Amino acid sequence: MRTPCVATGLMLAILSAQPAHADDLEWFEGGKLVLTNGVTTIEGTSGGGIATWATIAGLEMDNGVGVSGHATIIELPDYGWQSHGVAVGIANRVELSYARQNFDTRDVGTALGLGEGYVLNQDIFAAKLRLLGDVVYGDPLLPQVSLGVEYKRSLDGDVAAAVGAARAEGLDYTLSATKLFLSRSVLVNATARLTEANQNGLLGFGSAAGAGHSLQFEGSLGYQLSRRAVIGAEVRTKPDNLGLGEDDWFDLFAAYAVTDNITVTAAYVDLGSIATFEDQRGAFLSAQVAF
Amino acid sequence: MLATAAAAIALIFLQQAPAEDIDWDAEFGVEERERDPATGEFPVDPYEKSNANAGAEPFANGRLAAAFGGREGIRRIAERTVELSEADPRIAEIFVAHDTVRLKRTLSEQFCYLLGAGCDYTGRDMRATHDGLGIRTADLNALVENLQQAMREAGVPFAAQNRLLSKLAPMSGDVVER
Ligand code: HEM
Numbered sequence: 312m313r314t315p316c317v318a319t320g321l322m323l324a325i326l327s328a329q330p331a332h333a334d335d336l337e338w339f340e341g342g343k344l345v346l347t348n349g350v351t352t353i354e355g356t357s358g359g360g361i362a363t364w365a366t367i368a369g370l371e372m373d374n375g376v377g378v379s380g381h382a383t384i385i386e387l388p389d390y391g392w393q394s395h396g397v398a399v400g401i402a403n404r405v406e407l408s409y410a411r412q413n414f415d416t417r418d419v420g421t422a423l424g425l426g427e428g429y430v431l432n433q434d435i436f437a438a439k440l441r442l443l444g445d446v447v448y449g450d451p452l453l454p455q456v457s458l459g460v461e462y463k464r465s466l467d468g469d470v471a472a473a474v475g476a477a478r479a480e481g482l483d484y485t486l487s488a489t490k491l492f493l494s495r496s497v498l499v500n501a502t503a504r505l506t507e508a509n510q511n512g513l514l515g516f517g518s519a520a521g522a523g524h525s526l527q528f529e530g531s532l533g534y535q536l537s538r539r540a541v542i543g544a545e546v547r548t549k550p551d552n553l554g555l556g557e558d559d560w561f562d563l564f565a566a567y568a569v570t571d572n573i574t575v576t577a578a579y580v581d582l583g584s585i586a587t588f589e590d591q592r593g594a595f596l597s598a599q600v601a602f
Numbered sequence: 603m604l605a606t607a608a609a610a611i612a613l614i615f616l617q618q619a620p621a622e623d624i625d626w627d628a629e630f631g632v633e634e635r636e637r638d639p640a641t642g643e644f645p646v647d648p649y650e651k652s653n654a655n656a657g658a659e660p661f662a663n664g665r666l667a668a669a670f671g672g673r674e675g676i677r678r679i680a681e682r683t684v685e686l687s688e689a690d691p692r693i694a695e696i697f698v699a700h701d702t703v704r705l706k707r708t709l710s711e712q713f714c715y716l717l718g719a720g721c722d723y724t725g726r727d728m729r730a731t732h733d734g735l736g737i738r739t740a741d742l743n744a745l746v747e748n749l750q751q752a753m754r755e756a757g758v759p760f761a762a763q764n765r766l767l768s769k770l771a772p773m774s775g776d777v778v779e780r
Binding site: 340342343344372373374375403445447448449450451492493494495496535536537538 | 738739740742743744746747750754760761764765767768771772774775778780
């Protein structure tokens with residue numbers, strides 16, 4: 312009977328040898344399709360360049376943890392923008408991110424009485440939860456939908472108060488829907504944002520005159536040229552709580568996944584009037600590393 | 603305790619070695635599977651054949667099929683996808699002990715049918731076929747990447763590649779289990 316014992320044992324072993332996936336979380340294993348983690352927005356969330364999407368940062372799928380890091384510069388006629396940050400994606404369900412924005416006022420600093428080259432800084436801590444749907448899979452008409460909250464803290468409360476903002480910190484709430492329509496190679500995103508931020512929060516939140524949260528819209532349209540390349544356009548509406556003539560934002564972007572882990576984004580951005588200095592149109596350049 | 607253990611061990615060694623000529627497969631009711639000499643495929647349990655098993659409606663005209671190199675090109679892409687997946691360390695294990703001779707044929711029929719190239723799909727439906735395979739979305743992504751590679755190698759334009767994927771992506775719910 313010894314031989315059959317061994318044989319049965321072997322057979323049982325073979326029969327029970329399931330596809331050997333660990334059921335516990337995998338770290339930085341990857342698994343997302345290229346570009347389906349989006350790139351990084353100026354707020355550090357995953358999305359397009361200026362619009363937050365329903366995507367979750369990092370390359371993990373439902374069984375893993377992923378991360379991403381990014382740096383962005385925007386070169387404008389009168390200002391210079393630099394931001395950087397990190398994001399963690401958990402099980403393609405939760406995104407936690409941090410970004411630091413540094414906004415160099417250059418000569419305008421003198422004109423505004425801040426001093427030559429005064430830099431406005433802001434920290435943004437954000438969390439996003441995927442509620443339902445999938446960017447790529449499932450019902451072709453059911454988008455991936457995510458809910459986000461962003462805690463923004465301007466580090467220049469004095470300046471914010473001087474221009475008439477009510478607070479130096481505030482919360483943004485976002486509800487995003489994103490879908491890749493494979494039959495047309497088109498990616499569509501629509502985001503509703505409840506915000507009281509002035510120029511993203513760099514000029515504080517709300518107004519001393521009582522302006523508070525208002526509903527704003529972010530839209531993105533992308534066309535997939537290849538597995539690695541996408542071009543598109545974005546729009547983002549903004550409130551004008553301070554009466555400084557704050558404008559809506561537009562961009563035309565091209566994103567390219569140099570490798571499965573590195574994505575570079577170049578864009579032409581039109582940020583309109585910033586602190587009464589008009590026509591702030593320029594170049595946006597961003598690099599993202601994700602695992 | 604010790605005595606029982608010792609007795610058990612003694613018993614094991616006292617057992618007779620089995621006769622050499624016992625057919626253990628028959629003894630344990632293991633059915634011998636034999637490949638069909640003509641097709642090279644293992645037989646499968648009976649099921650109702652229908653194009654509805656392909657999981658989606660085909661494209662109405664055959665123009666897309668031309669971008670895939672017609673029926674012959676589609677067959678090569680399906681076979682290449684299976685070959686890449688069998689050799690892909692991320693998902694190879696899932697294909698072990700499955701009849702990939704048949705899979706190559708039925709997958710090629712499915713693509714051919716969906717692309718409007720005039721084939722009938724004779725395989726099983728997606729839910730029944732993938733039941734119990736333990737497929738995760740990450741595995742599906744790996745398969746999609748292999749299909750994309752096969753299509754790229756065959757020179758299928760990217761927009762046309764996505765047209766085929768647009769038929770397959772909605773089937774994820776039937777394929778992914780966890
Ligand atoms: C939407 C995506 C998928 C489609 C359209 C698809 C299509 C098919 C088709 C047509 C068959 C043959 C059915 C038959 O012969 O009766 C099949 C079988 C099979 N598929 Fe998929 N498949 C998909 C995803 C996957 C994935 C992600 C894996 C694993 C990584 C996988 C692994 C298998 C295996 C192992 C078999 C053989 C099952 C058996 O022998 O019983 N499939 N698939």
